[in-house]
Amino acid sequence: MFFKKRYKFSPLLMDISLNLKEATRFFSDFEIKNISDLKVLAETMKEYETKGDTYIHEVIVELNHTLMTPIDREDILALAMGMDDILDELEHCSALFEMYSITKFDDFMKRFIDSIQKCTIEIEMAIDLLTKRKLVQIRDHAIKIKDYEAKCDGIQRQSIKHLFSIEKDPIVLIQYKEIYENFENVADRCQDVANTLETIIMKNG
Template sequence: MKKKKDKFFNYLKSISLNLKVSAHYFADYKFKNVNDLKVFSESMKEFESNGDTMVHDLINELNTAFITPIEREDILALSISMDDILNGLYHTAALFEMYSMIEMDDYMLKFVDVIKTCAAEIDVAIDLLSTKKLLNIREHAIKLKEMESYCDNIFRESIKHLFTFEKDPIQIIKYKQIYEGLEEIADCLKAVANTLEKIIIMNA
Protein backbone atom coordinates (compact mmCIF):
# COMPACT_ATOMS: atom_id res chain seq x y z
CA MET A 1 0.00 0.00 0.00
CA LYS A 2 1.33 3.41 -1.04
CA LYS A 3 2.14 5.63 1.91
CA LYS A 4 -0.05 8.71 2.15
CA LYS A 5 1.83 12.01 1.78
CA ASP A 6 1.94 14.35 4.75
CA LYS A 7 -0.63 17.14 4.43
CA PHE A 8 2.06 19.83 4.69
CA PHE A 9 3.91 18.37 1.74
CA ASN A 10 0.60 18.34 -0.14
CA TYR A 11 0.18 22.04 0.58
CA LEU A 12 3.71 22.82 -0.56
CA LYS A 13 3.15 20.77 -3.71
CA SER A 14 -0.06 22.67 -4.50
CA ILE A 15 1.79 25.97 -4.08
CA SER A 16 4.75 24.87 -6.25
CA LEU A 17 2.46 23.51 -8.98
CA ASN A 18 0.43 26.74 -9.06
CA LEU A 19 3.70 28.67 -9.32
CA LYS A 20 4.95 26.47 -12.16
CA VAL A 21 1.71 26.80 -14.15
CA SER A 22 1.60 30.57 -13.61
CA ALA A 23 5.27 31.03 -14.62
CA HIS A 24 4.64 29.04 -17.81
CA TYR A 25 1.54 31.10 -18.54
CA PHE A 26 3.52 34.33 -17.98
CA ALA A 27 6.42 33.21 -20.20
CA ASP A 28 4.30 31.80 -23.03
CA TYR A 29 1.60 34.50 -23.23
CA LYS A 30 1.67 36.41 -26.52
CA PHE A 31 0.52 40.02 -26.67
CA LYS A 32 -1.18 41.16 -29.87
CA ASN A 33 -2.78 44.36 -28.63
CA VAL A 34 -3.51 46.40 -25.50
CA ASN A 35 -6.66 44.35 -24.74
CA ASP A 36 -4.48 41.28 -24.31
CA LEU A 37 -2.67 43.03 -21.46
CA LYS A 38 -5.85 43.17 -19.39
CA VAL A 39 -6.47 39.43 -19.87
CA PHE A 40 -2.81 38.75 -19.03
CA SER A 41 -2.90 40.85 -15.85
CA GLU A 42 -6.25 39.45 -14.67
CA SER A 43 -5.11 35.86 -15.26
CA MET A 44 -1.93 36.45 -13.29
CA LYS A 45 -4.02 38.02 -10.51
CA GLU A 46 -6.07 34.82 -10.38
CA PHE A 47 -2.92 32.69 -10.04
CA GLU A 48 -1.67 35.06 -7.33
CA SER A 49 -4.99 34.92 -5.42
CA ASN A 50 -4.99 31.11 -5.58
CA GLY A 51 -1.43 31.11 -4.21
CA ASP A 52 -2.39 33.46 -1.37
CA THR A 53 -5.28 31.18 -0.42
CA MET A 54 -3.01 28.12 -0.37
CA VAL A 55 -0.43 29.87 1.81
CA HIS A 56 -3.16 31.13 4.15
CA ASP A 57 -4.58 27.59 4.53
CA LEU A 58 -1.08 26.21 5.14
CA ILE A 59 -0.41 28.78 7.88
CA ASN A 60 -3.71 27.90 9.57
CA GLU A 61 -2.72 24.24 9.57
CA LEU A 62 0.73 25.07 10.95
CA ASN A 63 -0.85 27.04 13.80
CA THR A 64 -2.92 24.06 14.92
CA ALA A 65 -0.57 21.15 14.13
CA PHE A 66 1.02 19.31 17.03
CA ILE A 67 3.76 17.77 14.87
CA THR A 68 5.21 18.65 11.45
CA PRO A 69 7.41 16.57 9.11
CA ILE A 70 10.14 19.25 9.05
CA GLU A 71 10.60 22.45 11.09
CA ARG A 72 7.59 24.78 11.03
CA GLU A 73 9.70 27.80 10.14
CA ASP A 74 11.16 25.94 7.13
CA ILE A 75 7.70 25.01 5.84
CA LEU A 76 6.62 28.63 6.32
CA ALA A 77 9.76 30.09 4.70
CA LEU A 78 9.43 27.78 1.70
CA SER A 79 5.76 28.61 1.15
CA ILE A 80 6.29 32.37 1.54
CA SER A 81 9.33 32.52 -0.77
CA MET A 82 7.40 30.62 -3.47
CA ASP A 83 4.49 33.01 -2.95
CA ASP A 84 6.86 35.98 -3.27
CA ILE A 85 7.87 34.77 -6.74
CA LEU A 86 4.21 34.58 -7.76
CA ASN A 87 3.48 38.00 -6.29
CA GLY A 88 6.39 39.39 -8.30
CA LEU A 89 5.06 37.86 -11.51
CA TYR A 90 1.63 39.38 -10.93
CA HIS A 91 3.16 42.77 -10.06
CA THR A 92 5.17 42.68 -13.32
CA ALA A 93 2.08 41.68 -15.34
CA ALA A 94 0.22 44.63 -13.78
CA LEU A 95 3.07 46.97 -14.84
CA PHE A 96 2.80 45.74 -18.44
CA GLU A 97 -0.90 46.59 -18.40
CA MET A 98 -0.41 49.92 -16.64
CA TYR A 99 2.25 51.01 -19.15
CA SER A 100 0.43 49.50 -22.19
CA MET A 101 3.58 47.58 -23.12
CA ILE A 102 2.74 44.89 -25.64
CA GLU A 103 6.29 43.73 -26.25
CA MET A 104 9.06 42.28 -24.11
CA ASP A 105 12.61 43.14 -25.08
CA ASP A 106 15.42 40.56 -25.17
CA TYR A 107 16.41 41.19 -21.53
CA MET A 108 12.86 40.67 -20.27
CA LEU A 109 12.56 37.49 -22.35
CA LYS A 110 15.80 36.16 -20.82
CA PHE A 111 14.57 36.96 -17.30
CA VAL A 112 11.19 35.32 -17.92
CA ASP A 113 12.76 32.21 -19.44
CA VAL A 114 14.95 31.79 -16.34
CA ILE A 115 11.97 32.24 -14.01
CA LYS A 116 9.97 29.66 -15.97
CA THR A 117 12.88 27.18 -15.79
CA CYS A 118 13.34 27.82 -12.07
CA ALA A 119 9.64 27.35 -11.29
CA ALA A 120 9.92 23.87 -12.83
CA GLU A 121 13.10 23.20 -10.78
CA ILE A 122 11.27 24.23 -7.59
CA ASP A 123 8.35 21.93 -8.40
CA VAL A 124 10.72 18.97 -8.83
CA ALA A 125 12.49 19.87 -5.56
CA ILE A 126 9.15 19.89 -3.71
CA ASP A 127 8.36 16.45 -5.15
CA LEU A 128 11.69 15.19 -3.79
CA LEU A 129 11.01 16.81 -0.43
CA SER A 130 7.60 15.11 -0.28
CA THR A 131 9.20 11.70 -0.82
CA LYS A 132 12.07 12.50 1.62
CA LYS A 133 14.73 12.25 -1.11
CA LEU A 134 16.52 15.12 0.55
CA LEU A 135 20.03 14.71 -0.85
CA ASN A 136 18.66 14.76 -4.40
CA ILE A 137 17.26 18.24 -3.75
CA ARG A 138 20.75 19.75 -3.58
CA GLU A 139 21.33 19.82 -7.35
CA HIS A 140 18.09 21.77 -7.81
CA ALA A 141 19.02 24.26 -5.08
CA ILE A 142 22.41 24.78 -6.76
CA LYS A 143 20.69 25.31 -10.14
CA LEU A 144 18.41 27.94 -8.60
CA LYS A 145 21.41 29.82 -7.21
CA GLU A 146 23.22 29.64 -10.55
CA MET A 147 20.13 30.99 -12.30
CA GLU A 148 19.80 33.81 -9.76
CA SER A 149 23.43 34.77 -10.42
CA TYR A 150 22.73 34.70 -14.17
CA CYS A 151 19.79 37.07 -13.56
CA ASP A 152 22.15 39.49 -11.79
CA ASN A 153 24.16 39.65 -15.01
CA ILE A 154 21.04 40.15 -17.13
CA PHE A 155 19.96 42.98 -14.82
CA ARG A 156 23.31 44.76 -15.05
CA GLU A 157 23.37 44.42 -18.84
CA SER A 158 19.76 45.60 -19.18
CA ILE A 159 20.32 48.75 -17.11
CA LYS A 160 23.57 49.56 -18.93
CA HIS A 161 21.86 49.11 -22.31
CA LEU A 162 18.85 51.17 -21.23
CA PHE A 163 20.86 54.20 -20.13
CA THR A 164 23.18 53.96 -23.13
CA PHE A 165 20.58 53.78 -25.91
CA GLU A 166 17.24 55.06 -24.58
CA LYS A 167 16.83 58.83 -24.64
CA ASP A 168 13.17 59.13 -23.63
CA PRO A 169 13.01 59.55 -19.82
CA ILE A 170 9.49 58.09 -19.64
CA GLN A 171 10.62 54.93 -21.41
CA ILE A 172 13.62 54.69 -19.09
CA ILE A 173 11.32 54.80 -16.05
CA LYS A 174 9.00 52.12 -17.48
CA TYR A 175 11.73 49.70 -18.51
CA LYS A 176 13.82 50.22 -15.39
CA GLN A 177 10.84 49.44 -13.15
CA ILE A 178 10.12 46.20 -15.01
CA TYR A 179 13.78 45.13 -14.95
CA GLU A 180 13.91 45.81 -11.21
CA GLY A 181 10.72 43.80 -10.64
CA LEU A 182 12.15 40.84 -12.53
CA GLU A 183 15.41 41.11 -10.57
CA GLU A 184 13.44 41.01 -7.31
CA ILE A 185 11.78 37.79 -8.47
CA ALA A 186 15.26 36.35 -9.07
CA ASP A 187 16.18 37.24 -5.48
CA CYS A 188 13.15 35.22 -4.32
CA LEU A 189 14.50 32.24 -6.27
CA LYS A 190 17.64 32.43 -4.14
CA ALA A 191 15.49 32.53 -0.98
CA VAL A 192 13.82 29.26 -2.04
CA ALA A 193 17.24 27.70 -2.69
CA ASN A 194 18.56 28.80 0.72
CA THR A 195 15.56 27.28 2.52
CA LEU A 196 15.90 24.02 0.59
CA GLU A 197 19.58 23.82 1.55
CA LYS A 198 18.75 24.48 5.19
CA ILE A 199 16.16 21.67 5.12
CA ILE A 200 18.75 19.28 3.65
CA ILE A 201 21.30 20.16 6.35
CA MET A 202 18.78 19.83 9.22
CA ASN A 203 17.04 16.66 8.04
CA ALA A 204 19.29 14.56 5.78
Protein backbone atom coordinates in the same frame (compact mmCIF):
# COMPACT_ATOMS: atom_id res chain seq x y z
CA MET B 1 9.70 10.30 9.01
CA PHE B 2 9.05 13.34 6.86
CA PHE B 3 5.64 13.77 5.28
CA LYS B 4 3.41 10.95 6.48
CA LYS B 5 -0.09 10.54 5.07
CA ARG B 6 -1.70 12.24 8.04
CA TYR B 7 0.06 15.48 7.17
CA LYS B 8 -1.44 17.87 4.61
CA PHE B 9 1.83 19.73 4.12
CA SER B 10 3.02 17.51 1.29
CA PRO B 11 0.09 18.09 -1.08
CA LEU B 12 -0.14 21.76 -0.07
CA LEU B 13 3.51 22.46 -0.86
CA MET B 14 3.12 20.59 -4.14
CA ASP B 15 0.02 22.64 -4.97
CA ILE B 16 1.92 25.87 -4.29
CA SER B 17 4.89 24.84 -6.43
CA LEU B 18 2.70 23.63 -9.30
CA ASN B 19 0.61 26.80 -9.24
CA LEU B 20 3.82 28.83 -9.35
CA LYS B 21 5.19 26.80 -12.24
CA GLU B 22 1.93 27.08 -14.19
CA ALA B 23 1.72 30.83 -13.60
CA THR B 24 5.29 31.32 -14.82
CA ARG B 25 4.66 29.19 -17.88
CA PHE B 26 1.54 31.22 -18.67
CA PHE B 27 3.50 34.47 -18.32
CA SER B 28 6.25 33.12 -20.55
CA ASP B 29 3.97 31.73 -23.27
CA PHE B 30 1.42 34.56 -23.34
CA GLU B 31 1.42 36.51 -26.60
CA ILE B 32 0.73 40.21 -26.31
CA LYS B 33 -0.73 41.52 -29.56
CA ASN B 34 -2.43 44.69 -28.37
CA ILE B 35 -3.27 46.79 -25.32
CA SER B 36 -6.31 44.70 -24.40
CA ASP B 37 -4.09 41.61 -24.07
CA LEU B 38 -2.26 43.31 -21.22
CA LYS B 39 -5.45 43.30 -19.17
CA VAL B 40 -5.85 39.57 -19.79
CA LEU B 41 -2.26 38.96 -18.72
CA ALA B 42 -2.60 41.01 -15.54
CA GLU B 43 -5.98 39.54 -14.58
CA THR B 44 -4.89 35.95 -15.17
CA MET B 45 -1.71 36.42 -13.17
CA LYS B 46 -3.82 37.93 -10.39
CA GLU B 47 -5.93 34.76 -10.42
CA TYR B 48 -2.82 32.63 -10.00
CA GLU B 49 -1.64 34.91 -7.19
CA THR B 50 -5.01 34.71 -5.43
CA LYS B 51 -5.00 30.92 -5.76
CA GLY B 52 -1.53 30.88 -4.23
CA ASP B 53 -2.74 33.00 -1.30
CA THR B 54 -5.47 30.42 -0.65
CA TYR B 55 -2.86 27.67 -0.41
CA ILE B 56 -0.77 29.79 1.98
CA HIS B 57 -3.81 30.26 4.20
CA GLU B 58 -4.32 26.49 4.24
CA VAL B 59 -0.69 25.94 5.24
CA ILE B 60 -1.02 28.40 8.13
CA VAL B 61 -4.26 26.78 9.31
CA GLU B 62 -2.64 23.35 9.17
CA LEU B 63 0.41 24.58 11.09
CA ASN B 64 -1.85 26.03 13.78
CA HIS B 65 -3.67 22.72 14.17
CA THR B 66 -0.65 20.42 14.07
CA LEU B 67 1.28 19.79 17.26
CA MET B 68 4.16 17.85 15.70
CA THR B 69 5.31 18.81 12.21
CA PRO B 70 7.45 16.62 9.88
CA ILE B 71 10.12 19.33 9.74
CA ASP B 72 10.45 22.59 11.67
CA ARG B 73 7.23 24.56 11.28
CA GLU B 74 9.16 27.75 10.54
CA ASP B 75 10.87 25.97 7.61
CA ILE B 76 7.54 24.79 6.21
CA LEU B 77 6.17 28.31 6.45
CA ALA B 78 9.34 29.86 5.01
CA LEU B 79 9.22 27.47 2.06
CA ALA B 80 5.55 28.15 1.37
CA MET B 81 5.91 31.91 1.80
CA GLY B 82 9.07 31.94 -0.32
CA MET B 83 7.25 30.39 -3.27
CA ASP B 84 4.37 32.79 -2.72
CA ASP B 85 6.78 35.74 -2.78
CA ILE B 86 8.00 34.66 -6.23
CA LEU B 87 4.45 34.63 -7.54
CA ASP B 88 3.66 37.98 -5.90
CA GLU B 89 6.63 39.61 -7.62
CA LEU B 90 5.74 38.04 -10.97
CA GLU B 91 2.13 39.19 -10.65
CA HIS B 92 3.38 42.68 -9.88
CA CYS B 93 5.50 42.56 -13.03
CA SER B 94 2.43 41.72 -15.13
CA ALA B 95 0.66 44.70 -13.54
CA LEU B 96 3.55 46.95 -14.57
CA PHE B 97 3.20 45.86 -18.19
CA GLU B 98 -0.47 46.86 -18.12
CA MET B 99 0.19 50.06 -16.19
CA TYR B 100 2.81 51.24 -18.68
CA SER B 101 1.06 49.79 -21.77
CA ILE B 102 4.14 47.82 -22.82
CA THR B 103 3.03 45.41 -25.53
CA LYS B 104 6.31 43.72 -26.39
CA PHE B 105 8.81 41.65 -24.47
CA ASP B 106 12.28 42.77 -25.53
CA ASP B 107 15.19 40.32 -25.62
CA PHE B 108 16.23 41.10 -22.06
CA MET B 109 12.72 40.48 -20.74
CA LYS B 110 12.58 37.18 -22.62
CA ARG B 111 15.88 36.12 -21.09
CA PHE B 112 14.68 37.06 -17.62
CA ILE B 113 11.45 35.11 -18.07
CA ASP B 114 13.27 32.08 -19.46
CA SER B 115 15.61 31.87 -16.45
CA ILE B 116 12.76 32.45 -13.98
CA GLN B 117 10.67 29.76 -15.62
CA LYS B 118 13.58 27.34 -15.32
CA CYS B 119 13.86 28.28 -11.63
CA THR B 120 10.23 27.39 -10.98
CA ILE B 121 10.66 24.05 -12.73
CA GLU B 122 13.61 23.28 -10.46
CA ILE B 123 11.60 24.38 -7.42
CA GLU B 124 8.71 22.06 -8.31
CA MET B 125 11.10 19.13 -8.72
CA ALA B 126 12.79 19.95 -5.41
CA ILE B 127 9.46 20.06 -3.57
CA ASP B 128 8.54 16.71 -5.08
CA LEU B 129 11.80 15.26 -3.77
CA LEU B 130 11.16 16.81 -0.36
CA THR B 131 7.79 15.13 -0.07
CA LYS B 132 9.48 11.83 -0.93
CA ARG B 133 12.21 12.43 1.70
CA LYS B 134 14.97 12.41 -0.93
CA LEU B 135 16.93 15.22 0.69
CA VAL B 136 20.34 14.69 -0.88
CA GLN B 137 18.96 15.04 -4.40
CA ILE B 138 17.38 18.41 -3.59
CA ARG B 139 20.77 20.11 -3.42
CA ASP B 140 21.34 19.76 -7.18
CA HIS B 141 18.13 21.67 -7.84
CA ALA B 142 19.01 24.35 -5.30
CA ILE B 143 22.35 24.87 -7.05
CA LYS B 144 20.65 25.17 -10.45
CA ILE B 145 18.22 27.76 -9.08
CA LYS B 146 21.14 29.83 -7.82
CA ASP B 147 22.86 29.51 -11.20
CA TYR B 148 19.76 30.86 -12.96
CA GLU B 149 19.53 33.70 -10.44
CA ALA B 150 23.16 34.56 -11.17
CA LYS B 151 22.31 34.71 -14.89
CA CYS B 152 19.53 37.17 -14.05
CA ASP B 153 22.07 39.34 -12.23
CA GLY B 154 24.04 39.55 -15.45
CA ILE B 155 20.94 40.19 -17.53
CA GLN B 156 19.96 43.06 -15.25
CA ARG B 157 23.34 44.75 -15.60
CA GLN B 158 23.31 44.32 -19.37
CA SER B 159 19.71 45.47 -19.74
CA ILE B 160 20.15 48.67 -17.75
CA LYS B 161 23.45 49.51 -19.45
CA HIS B 162 21.80 49.02 -22.84
CA LEU B 163 18.73 51.01 -21.79
CA PHE B 164 20.75 54.05 -20.76
CA SER B 165 22.74 53.92 -23.98
CA ILE B 166 19.74 53.98 -26.35
CA GLU B 167 16.73 55.49 -24.57
CA LYS B 168 16.33 59.26 -24.62
CA ASP B 169 12.81 59.47 -23.22
CA PRO B 170 13.18 59.70 -19.41
CA ILE B 171 9.68 58.32 -18.77
CA VAL B 172 10.27 55.23 -20.90
CA LEU B 173 13.68 54.80 -19.29
CA ILE B 174 12.15 54.81 -15.81
CA GLN B 175 9.42 52.36 -16.85
CA TYR B 176 11.76 49.82 -18.43
CA LYS B 177 14.29 50.11 -15.64
CA GLU B 178 11.56 49.33 -13.10
CA ILE B 179 10.47 46.26 -15.05
CA TYR B 180 14.04 44.97 -15.39
CA GLU B 181 14.57 45.46 -11.66
CA ASN B 182 11.30 43.73 -10.87
CA PHE B 183 12.32 40.69 -12.92
CA GLU B 184 15.55 40.60 -10.92
CA ASN B 185 13.47 40.73 -7.72
CA VAL B 186 11.60 37.64 -8.93
CA ALA B 187 14.92 35.85 -9.44
CA ASP B 188 16.10 36.93 -5.98
CA ARG B 189 12.98 35.41 -4.44
CA CYS B 190 13.79 32.17 -6.29
CA GLN B 191 17.21 32.18 -4.66
CA ASP B 192 15.55 32.68 -1.28
CA VAL B 193 13.63 29.44 -1.86
CA ALA B 194 16.86 27.67 -2.79
CA ASN B 195 18.41 28.90 0.47
CA THR B 196 15.42 27.61 2.45
CA LEU B 197 15.71 24.23 0.77
CA GLU B 198 19.39 24.04 1.69
CA THR B 199 18.53 24.95 5.28
CA ILE B 200 16.04 22.08 5.39
CA ILE B 201 18.66 19.70 4.00
CA MET B 202 21.17 20.82 6.61
CA LYS B 203 18.73 20.41 9.51
CA ASN B 204 17.31 17.06 8.44
CA GLY B 205 20.08 15.37 6.50
